[in-house]
Amino acid sequence: MRSKIMTGAAFLAVAALALTGCSADADGTAAGGLSIDVPDIAMLEELGEMESEVNIVAWSGFVEPAWTDGFTAETGCTVNRRVAGTSDEMVQLMRTGDYDIVSASGDASLRLIAGGDVQPINLDLVPNFGDDIVEGMKGQIYDTINGKSYGVPIGRGANILQYNSDVVTEEPTSWDVAWEADSPYAGQIIAYDAPIYIADAAVYLMAHEPDLGITNPYALDQTQLDAAIDLLQQQNKIVSEYWADPAAQITSFAGGTSALGTSWEILRKLTDDDKFKSVLPEEGSTGWSDAWMIAAESKSPNCAYAWVDYTSEAEVNGAIATNFGMAPANAAFCETSDEAAAHCEYFNATDEEYFSNVWFWTTPIEQCIDGRTDVTCTNFQQWTDAWLSVKG
Amino acid sequence: MNRRAQLSALLALPMLWLIGIYIFSLVMLLVTAFWVTDPFTSKVKPGFTLRNFEQIIANPAYASTSIRTLGIALAVTVLSILISVPLGIFMAKVASPKLRAILAVAITLPLWAGYLVKILAMRITFTEEGFFNSMLGPLGISGPGFSIVTVVLTLTYLWLPYMAVPVYTAIRQLPPNLFDASSDLGAGAGFTIRTVVLPLIKPAIIAGSIFTFSLSLGDYIAAKFVGGSTQMIGSIIASNINLNPPIAAAFSLVPIAFVVIYLVSVQRTGALERM
Numbered sequence: 077m078r079s080k081i082m083t084g085a086a087f088l089a090v091a092a093l094a095l096t097g098c099s100a101d102a103d104g105t106a107a108g109g110l111s112i113d114v115p116d117i118a119m120l121e122e123l124g125e126m127e128s129e130v131n132i133v134a135w136s137g138f139v140e141p142a143w144t145d146g147f148t149a150e151t152g153c154t155v156n157r158r159v160a161g162t163s164d165e166m167v168q169l170m171r172t173g174d175y176d177i178v179s180a181s182g183d184a185s186l187r188l189i190a191g192g193d194v195q196p197i198n199l200d201l202v203p204n205f206g207d208d209i210v211e212g213m214k215g216q217i218y219d220t221i222n223g224k225s226y227g228v229p230i231g232r233g234a235n236i237l238q239y240n241s242d243v244v245t246e247e248p249t250s251w252d253v254a255w256e257a258d259s260p261y262a263g264q265i266i267a268y269d270a271p272i273y274i275a276d277a278a279v280y281l282m283a284h285e286p287d288l289g290i291t292n293p294y295a296l297d298q299t300q301l302d303a304a305i306d307l308l309q310q311q312n313k314i315v316s317e318y319w320a321d322p323a324a325q326i327t328s329f330a331g332g333t334s335a336l337g338t339s340w341e342i343l344r345k346l347t348d349d350d351k352f353k354s355v356l357p358e359e360g361s362t363g364w365s366d367a368w369m370i371a372a373e374s375k376s377p378n379c380a381y382a383w384v385d386y387t388s389e390a391e392v393n394g395a396i397a398t399n400f401g402m403a404p405a406n407a408a409f410c411e412t413s414d415e416a417a418a419h420c421e422y423f424n425a426t427d428e429e430y431f432s433n434v435w436f437w438t439t440p441i442e443q444c445i446d447g448r449t450d451v452t453c454t455n456f457q458q459w460t461d462a463w464l465s466v467k468g
Numbered sequence: 469m470n471r472r473a474q475l476s477a478l479l480a481l482p483m484l485w486l487i488g489i490y491i492f493s494l495v496m497l498l499v500t501a502f503w504v505t506d507p508f509t510s511k512v513k514p515g516f517t518l519r520n521f522e523q524i525i526a527n528p529a530y531a532s533t534s535i536r537t538l539g540i541a542l543a544v545t546v547l548s549i550l551i552s553v554p555l556g557i558f559m560a561k562v563a564s565p566k567l568r569a570i571l572a573v574a575i576t577l578p579l580w581a582g583y584l585v586k587i588l589a590m591r592i593t594f595t596e597e598g599f600f601n602s603m604l605g606p607l608g609i610s611g612p613g614f615s616i617v618t619v620v621l622t623l624t625y626l627w628l629p630y631m632a633v634p635v636y637t638a639i640r641q642l643p644p645n646l647f648d649a650s651s652d653l654g655a656g657a658g659f660t661i662r663t664v665v666l667p668l669i670k671p672a673i674i675a676g677s678i679f680t681f682s683l684s685l686g687d688y689i690a691a692k693f694v695g696g697s698t699q700m701i702g703s704i705i706a707s708n709i710n711l712n713p714p715i716a717a718a719f720s721l722v723p724i725a726f727v728v729i730y731l732v733s734v735q736r737t738g739a740l741e742r743m
Contacts, residue, residue: 191509269692
């Protein structure tokens with residue numbers, strides 16, 4: 077649903093730019109489409125000599141010797157990895173100017189683009205970004221702004237509802253068991269610990285309180301944000317704990333403290349016990365989608381482009397997706413082996429219908445990304461402040 | 469003259485450390501509290517605003533979290549004193565030398581393990597199917613789960629050595645003839661502890677309490693791993709540190725204020741001079 081709206085918006089923006097004949101203008105000429113003021117940063121026109129190294133900020137599991145060794149052998153670029161634990165940390169690290177590439181999630185990418193920390197990507201120089209990139213990851217708002225591409229997709233996943241089938245004997249179809257005060261599992265519910273979790277409340281309100289008029293969980297005006305916070309405060313009373321650390325989430329389920337709550341497919345798999353099951357409830361859910369972005373002032377742009385291209389290749393992209401436990405961006409991987417096909421099947425890699433119910437993390441900004449112009453939406457800093465009042 | 473040169477050479481390194489790194493970074497922290505953050509890119513810009521402090525006062529979440537954290541820190545300190553004093557008296561005055569050595573090792577043993585290892589150990593102890601519940605479950609007792617109580621117990625576990633060691637050392641140094649004199653004058657054990665031991669070890673208790681109190685005020689990892697939905701001052705600072713460093717800096721003045729108030733009130737009792 078949303079991906080259709082966004083594809084439409086991106087299309088409109090491109091069309092408007094083409095009509096007005098300005099190729100890379102950022103002052104917002106897109107009719108009806110979303111356009112944001114971003115610093116004008118030049119795009120690399122052609123590749124040159126490889127530098128000697130490339131510095132990457134990535135999620136744990138994205139940059140491993142199993143495929144960086146091949147890259148170094150092929151290009152001569154040594155890979156230096158820095159693992160970051162949160163999106164906020166990634167944004168902060170990119171601001172130091174010490175890194176060439178970041179594996180940004182949607183809640184970080186708009187901030188990086190608007191902050192002038194990353195440069196537009198010339199997709200012609202990334203031949204492996206081809207037709208095989210899954211439909212739902214092309215031209216998304218979190219990496220394509222004003223018709224310019226800033227990110228090359230790596231993979232995606234949904235924030236699912238995981239439950240312990242010993243306790244929750246009937247498969248839940250709705251998130252209501254995690255949000256309503258009279259939930260039969262009160263006191264055994266685990267929730268995600270980050271301001272972006274406000275969007276999960278908004279997704280629930282979208283389905284259950286249509287009067288609020290929420291059409292995109294990342295475009296909340298003050299009234300809608302207040303309603304989401306009220307819902308989160310209601311949940312706070314029935315929560316057993318909040319998780320931000322994946323290991324803590326696994327021990328919470330395995331140790332019996334939590335019986336139900338927000339999870340990722342990979343975490344459910346890691347519990348290594350069939351009694352833990354998962355479902356994407358009828359309201360849909362939030363999710364995350366990661367993309368490689370190149371630093372605005374990268375010291376090694378050629379190695380950076382080479383890395384982005386290398387990791388977009390089916391086998392390598394698949395290796396990252398398998399290692400991290402997510403749906404790969406390159407669908408060609410799914411046909412490389414039976415094992416790969418099983419992985420794609422398990423993570424719904426090419427199932428756009430599955431992901432059409434998933435609202436990928438996007439930085440909330442003042443400009444309403446649902447297209448409303450009569451109100452000001454709440455920004456991420458307001459979300460952070462609001463989030464603190466949930467746990468009061 | 470030569471003596472003066474020697475003296476400055478001796479002091480150069482510590483002064484460089486104290487002023488160059490220690491004081492400078494603290495001042496930078498305080499200055500940042502008056503700076504502004506771009507709401508969209510969360511980039512920090514120098515400037516002057518009191519808005520960060522206004523926000524801390526206006527947002528009820530900050531106030532309630534401050535009070536909760538203060539309560540936790542005080543509870544940890546009181547609990548540490550209640551454990552350390554009897555333990556210290558037993559070790560110094562009752563236990564055999566061999567038992568005393570074993571207890572001394574046992575008290576300092578937690579210092580050997582890493583901080584995170586200890587927190588995770590407590591986490592495993594207090595899960596629903598963990599050690600606590602499986603040991604006491606048959607007696608019909610169920611554990612506190614992940615809650616404020618567990619945070620207090622965990623922090624007490626973490627910081628107890630910092631209280632127990634100075635208290636034990638102070639009690640060991642008490643001359644045995646004070647106890648004899650007290651008993652000759654007809655005082656019971658309880659009366660002796662109250663009127664002889666406690667006043668003499670007060671400086672040690674206060675020294676220990678400064679550790680347990682200020683370390684608890686600054687902690688947030690315990691709240692994260694064993695607190696369930698408990699939020700402490702450190703949790704708020706940690707969640708703002710990347711997004712809004714100025715407000716994190718402003719809020720970090722709250723625990724500093726608590727410690728200063730504590731030190732001033734302790735100083736009034738004259739205990740600091742004897743430390």
